[in-house]
Amino acid sequence: MNPSNLSNPFLLQEDASTNVFQSFKSYRQVATQTASPGQLIVMLYEGAINSLERAMQGFEKDDPLEANLTVHNNVTHAQNIILELNSSLNMAAGGDFAVTMRRLYDYMDERLSESNLRKDPAGVREVVNRLIVLRDAWVETLHKQPCLEPVPA
Numbered sequence: 263m264n265p266s267n268l269s270n271p272f273l274l275q276e277d278a279s280t281n282v283f284q285s286f287k288s289y290r291q292v293a294t295q296t297a298s299p300g301q302l303i304v305m306l307y308e309g310a311i312n313s314l315e316r317a318m319q320g321f322e323k324d325d326p327l328e329a330n331l332t333v334h335n336n337v338t339h340a341q342n343i344i345l346e347l348n349s350s351l352n353m354a355a356g357g358d359f360a361v362t363m364r365r366l367y368d369y370m371d372e373r374l375s376e377s378n379l380r381k382d383p384a385g386v387r388e389v390v391n392r393l394i395v396l397r398d399a400w401v402e403t404l405h406k407q408p409c410l411e412p413v414p415a
Contacts, residue, residue, distance in 0.1 A: 298404075300400060300403070300404045300407075301404065303347070303400055304397055304400045304401055304404070306343050306346060306347055307347075307393050307396055307397035307400065308397060309339075309340075309343050310339075310340040310343040310344060310347075310393055311340075311390055311393050311394060311397065313336040313337070313339040313340040313343070314336065314337065314340045314374075314386050314389060314390045314393070315390065316332065316336040317332065317333045317336035317337045317340070317386050318383055318386055318387070318390070319332065320332025320333035320336065321333060321381070321383045321386075329381075330381065333377075333378060333381060333386075334378055337374050337377065337378040337386065338378070340374060340389070341371055341374050341375070344367050344370050344371055344374075345367075345371065347363075347367055348363075348364060348367035348368070348371075351363055351364055351367075366392070370389045370392060370393075373385035373386075373388055373389055374386065374389055377389075
């Protein structure tokens with residue numbers, strides 16, 4: 263820490279929050295590097311759900327600029343996660359399941375685009391509910407697989 267920062271309590275707080283952020287970033291990096299493929303999918307679902315829950319908070323903000331930015335940035339982040347899930351589907355080996363998941367991911371992306379454009383929370387709410395079902399199914403599957411590490415609930 264820079265000694266000149268000692269006279270400014272705001273800089274001390276910034277340094278502390280930066281350290282916490284860096285620690286979290288390091289933890290997340292290790293977690294993603296050591297996770298099984300199933301656990302990574304759960305993490306992606308959780309990331310999308312968290313982003314969409316933050317987007318839902320944006321619909322309630324009074325400041326139009328802040329509301330629009332919160333909704334847009336978080337919906338876009340969730341769409342990027344869904345795109346990653348969609349692009350990771352093995353269409354050759356996945357058969358009908360992969361086709362169904364592709365359609366579902368495409369539908370979710372469309373609903374989120376509509377909600378973002380119209381600033382209507384209905385599509386975001388719907389996608390959150392669908393992602394929760396998918397995430398919970400993966401968590402349950404991972405818990406039942408003896409060869410895979412369970413995901414913390």
